[in-house]
Amino acid sequence: xxxxxxxxxxxxxxxxxxxxxxxxxxxxxxxxxxxxxxxxxxxxxxxxxxxxxxxxxxxxxxxxxxxxxxxxxxxxxxxxxxxxxxxxxxxxxxxxxxxxxxxxxxxxxxxxxxxxxxxxxxxxxxxxxxxxxxxxxxxxxxxxxxxxxxxxxxxxxxxxxxxxxxxxxxxxxxxxxxxxxxxxxxxxxxxxxxxxxxxxxxxxxxxxxxxxxxxxxxxxxxxxxxxxxxxxxxxxxxxxxxxxxxxxxxxxxxxxxxxxxxxxxxxxxxxxxxxxxxxxxxxxxxxxxxxxxxxxxxxxxxxxxxxxxxxxxxxxxxx
Amino acid sequence: xxxxxxxxxxxxxxxxxxxxxxxxxxxxxxxxxxxxxxxxxxxxxxxxxxxxxxxxxxxxxxxxxxxxxxxxxxxxxxxxxxxxxxxxxxxxxxxxxxxxxxxxxxxxxxxxxxxxxxxxxxxxxxxxxxxxxxxxxxxxxxxxxxxxxxxxxxxxxxxxxxxxxxxxxxxxxxxxxxxxxxxxxxxxxxxxxxxxxxxxxxxxxxxxxxxxxxxxxxxxxxxxxxxxxxxxxxxxxxxxxxxxxxxxxxxxxxxxxxxxxxxxxxxxxxxxxxxxxxxxxxxxxxxxxxxxxxxxxxxxxxxxxxxxxxxxxxxxxxxxxxxxxxxxxxxxxxx
Numbered sequence: 001x002x003x004x005x006x007x008x009x010x011x012x013x014x015x016x017x018x019x020x021x022x023x024x025x026x027x028x029x030x031x032x033x034x035x036x037x038x039x040x041x042x043x044x045x046x047x048x049x050x051x052x053x054x055x056x057x058x059x060x061x062x063x064x065x066x067x068x069x070x071x072x073x074x075x076x077x078x079x080x081x082x083x084x085x086x087x088x089x090x091x092x093x094x095x096x097x098x099x100x101x102x103x104x105x106x107x108x109x110x111x112x113x114x115x116x117x118x119x120x121x122x123x124x125x126x127x128x129x130x131x132x133x134x135x136x137x138x139x140x141x142x143x144x145x146x147x148x149x150x151x152x153x154x155x156x157x158x159x160x161x162x163x164x165x166x167x168x169x170x171x172x173x174x175x176x177x178x179x180x181x182x183x184x185x186x187x188x189x190x191x192x193x194x195x196x197x198x199x200x201x202x203x204x205x206x207x208x209x210x211x212x213x214x215x216x217x218x219x220x221x222x223x224x225x226x227x228x229x230x231x232x233x234x235x236x237x238x239x240x241x242x243x244x245x246x247x248x249x250x251x252x253x254x255x256x257x258x259x260x261x262x263x264x265x266x267x268x269x270x271x272x273x274x275x276x277x278x279x280x281x282x283x284x285x286x287x288x289x290x291x292x293x294x295x296x297x298x299x300x301x302x303x304x305x306x307x308x309x310x311x312x313x314x315x316x317x318x319x
Numbered sequence: 320x321x322x323x324x325x326x327x328x329x330x331x332x333x334x335x336x337x338x339x340x341x342x343x344x345x346x347x348x349x350x351x352x353x354x355x356x357x358x359x360x361x362x363x364x365x366x367x368x369x370x371x372x373x374x375x376x377x378x379x380x381x382x383x384x385x386x387x388x389x390x391x392x393x394x395x396x397x398x399x400x401x402x403x404x405x406x407x408x409x410x411x412x413x414x415x416x417x418x419x420x421x422x423x424x425x426x427x428x429x430x431x432x433x434x435x436x437x438x439x440x441x442x443x444x445x446x447x448x449x450x451x452x453x454x455x456x457x458x459x460x461x462x463x464x465x466x467x468x469x470x471x472x473x474x475x476x477x478x479x480x481x482x483x484x485x486x487x488x489x490x491x492x493x494x495x496x497x498x499x500x501x502x503x504x505x506x507x508x509x510x511x512x513x514x515x516x517x518x519x520x521x522x523x524x525x526x527x528x529x530x531x532x533x534x535x536x537x538x539x540x541x542x543x544x545x546x547x548x549x550x551x552x553x554x555x556x557x558x559x560x561x562x563x564x565x566x567x568x569x570x571x572x573x574x575x576x577x578x579x580x581x582x583x584x585x586x587x588x589x590x591x592x593x594x595x596x597x598x599x600x601x602x603x604x605x606x607x608x609x610x611x612x613x614x615x616x617x618x619x620x621x622x623x624x625x626x627x628x629x630x631x632x633x634x635x636x637x638x639x640x641x642x643x644x645x646x647x648x649x650x651x652x653x654x
Contacts, residue, residue: 044510045481153373182372182537187581209510212583239586253515254585255540261563264522265515265544271480272510 004073005032006170006203007056007088012068014051014060022065023275025051027227033171035073036201038193040218040235042211042250044272048227049207053175056205057090073170086116089164093176095156099148105132105159106144112166131162135192154185161192171203172196178213190217211250215239220308223247226273226283229302231311243309243316245290282314290315327399328360329498329531330384335393337376337383353379355555357393363498364529368546368563370539370578376555377535381501384533385417386410415445418492422504424484428476434487435472438462441494457494464527465490465520482513486520493524500524501533506541518545540582543567548641551575554616557635561642571644573621573652615647623648 014026026048033039043049054060056070072088092098100108109128113119119127125144132140135158148156157177164172174193178186194217196202208214214221214235221238223231223246231244242248253266270287273279282288282295294314304310337354354376361367371377382388384395386402394401397413405413421427428437438458442449449457462471465486476484485505492500502521506514522545525532536542542549549566551559551574559572570576615633618624625648633645 044512183539183581183583184372184577186583190583209512210583211511212585215585216583236586250512251585251587253512255511255514255538255544256587257540257543257579257582257584261543261567265518267515267519268512269516271482271513 004034006035006037006073007033007205008069008071009052009056010069010071012052012055012070013066014048014055015065015067016063017065018276021278025064025227025275026055028068029224029227029229031222031229031232033203033205035170035203036197037220038197038204038206038218040214040221041205041207041224042209042214042221043224044209046226046272046275047224048275049224050175051227052224053090053173053205053207056084056173057088058084059090086167087169088171088173089167089169090173090175091157091160091164091177093179095153095160095180096148098160099156101148103147104144105146105148105151109144109159109163109166112163116167127166128162131165132159135159135162135165136188137162152185153181154188157181157185157189158192161189161196165196165202168200169202171205173205173207175207176209177206179208179210186213193217210254212254223250226277226279227275228283228312229310230284230313231309233309233311234307237307237309241317241319243311243319244284244313245288245315245317246284247311248317249287282312288315290317328396329363329365329398330533331358331360331394331396332380332384333358333394333396335380335383335395336391337379337388338391353555354383357552357555357557359550359557359560361499361531361533363531364525365548366525366532366534366546368542368549369533369535369552370537370542370549371552372537374554375552377552378503380552381419381503381533381535385414385419385501387419415441415495416497417499417501418495418497419501419503420485420488420492420505422507424481424488424508425476427488428484428491430476433473433475434462434467437487437491438494441491445495461490461494464493464524466516480513481509482516485509485517489517489520489524493528493530496528497530499531499533501535503535504537505534507536507538514541521545538582539567539578551578556616556632557645558617559642559644559646560635561639565639565642569639571638571642571649571652572617572646573623573648574617576652577620615645621648623651625651 009029009031012026012029015022015024029052041049055066106125106128110121110124113124113127114121129140129144132143137143137155137158178189181189193204197204206214206218218235221233221235222229225246231247238247239251242251249268253268255265268287273283281297282300285291285295292315300312300314302310302312335354335357339351339353340348341351342348357380369377379388383390390403395403435458438461439454442454442457459469467486506517518541521532524530534542534545543563546563548562550557551572553574559575570579613632614629618628627647633647635643635645638644
């Protein structure tokens with residue numbers, strides 16, 4: 001992966017005007033994704049992960065104030081949305097609401113190619129059919145004639161992924177793509193994403209509140225809290241020795257599928273902070289078991305290590 | 320020790336069957352069997368996990384035993400009495416003892432009601448003799464039990480996070496001091512980091528009140544932390560029932576094993592990282608949820624399926640102490 005990142009985000013901020021000052025949804029987020037690489041973004045509800053994705057896609061509502069830079073290889077900075085829709089595609093959490101209910105799958109899929117590539121309708125339908133077959137839909141021709149409500153959740157999510165793939169994007173942003181699905185279907189969708197990354201060298205930005213979902217696919221993991229990046233590391237290093245106490249807590253409270261059953265589930269106390277909350281020091285201080293006085297008053301700066309790891313914490317766990 | 324007299328179950332379902340008549344086009348109706356020949360029992364103070372995918376009938380089963388959907392056949396015994404025969408008055412009276420917590424913590428609370436009103440409502444219905452002061456005192460005690468403070472009383476659902484709303488939903492269900500709490504996917508809509516808080520809360524409430532829990536989830540790992548016994552459901556039928564220990568140590572039904580293998584895992588120091596059985600789940604049709612007529616409903620996805628699986632519907636048969644499995648091919652699988 002020496003040909004540079006396909007996506008580079010630098011000091012991205014997303015803020016909304018609100019009563020008593022602006023609400024900062026994303027603060028100073030920098031990250032990069034290489035060609036064919038899968039990067040995971042993990043954080044709780046309200047950590048800013050979805051706002052970040054929408055900013056990358058140029059889909060934020062008009063009121064949003066955006067600062068910083070999003071560079072996509074081969075596209076000029078601030079490229080029109082059409083370019084992003086074609087080269088970067090996004091899969092959303094809820095496969096029900098992401099499809100138009102009154103259009104057949106075939107029409108919705110063909111529209112993507114007609115719009116972005118000016119492909120004739122019949123050719124677009126054929127492309128749609130073969131893409132459905134590739135994502136593992138058993139009767140692709142039949143599926144084209146169906147309406148979204150006639151498909152199960154897993155099928156719908158596969159249709160959406162197929163739709164994203166029609167323009168052969170270089171980057172797929174998948175925001176909680178399996179959260180609404182059953183575990184068996186989740187495993188199938190994750191397997192599909194892994195295969196697409198391998199076979200097409202498609203980069204994936206995989207976003208989830210569940211570390212376990214990201215663990216199997218992402219080579220690198222970015223942990224977000226209160227709109228900020230608090231830690232980033234190669235996946236194996238992150239699980240072996242998390243440095244930020246928040247990362248360690250997320251790992252500890254992931255439920256175990258094997259091994260001895262503890263009397264109580266490990267928990268992360270408290271609630272994630274709201275977007276309007278302001279912090280003099282570290283945003284995690286109220287839920288942290290390692291916090292010192294300094295954490296309350298001074299925001300921790302990002303420390304970057306040689307091995308590509310970085311974290312923002314005054315009292316990091318030992319390496 | 321009076322081992323000769325088995326404790327009488329709080330709740331017992333026998334050969335329960337629930338049918339829907341789904342629209343098929345404009346005129347035709349199709350009979351869909353959502354729950355088929357399901358039997359189980361639940362002791363006071365016990366947690367029974369009920370696991371299955373969407374469309375497996377697990378929520379329908381839960382609603383059927385609470386009489387929230389009509390039952391086509393079978394019996395549901397509440398302390399030995401068939402609750403399907405209760406008239407409206409008795410049902411209303413007895414509902415006090417059986418409450419439900421829903422999946423979506425926001426949708427299941429009335430957005431226009433302050434927390435104190437939501438929690439007082441069950442008291443107004445079931446204990447209409449209580450004075451205002453006593454009602455307030457009970458609401459306050461319950462808020463503390465579920466880990467919310469007095470300051471929550473006059474706030475509205477939108478002011479709370481998902482986890483806090485679920486605590487309110489649990490508090491509301493607990494207000495009438497039920498003996499049975501049905502929890503329908505109570506943590507599925509929550510962040511993983513918050514799920515443990517709710518699971519521990521339910522365990523605490525159970526310990527303090529000896530309440531029985533029917534805990535429904537599509538996720539086996541959460542069920543594993545809370546349940547004494549587990550029922551696995553597929554397309555409306557029970558395919559495996561076992562104690563928690565037996566089910567997780569030695570699952571016998573291919574579907575149970577596929578479910579377990581499909582759970583994504585966080586790598587931990589010392590734990591085996593790659594799970595060879597994960598490949599066992601074929602990328603098979605999760606297809607139409609319609610009825611499978613005759614034979615084993617899982618056969619289309621089952622790597623062990625044989626001719627007999629299409630010919631005969633497998634019945635639950637003993638597979639060990641307190642362990643039963645409905646599979647013709649259970650001997651064919653190498654554990």
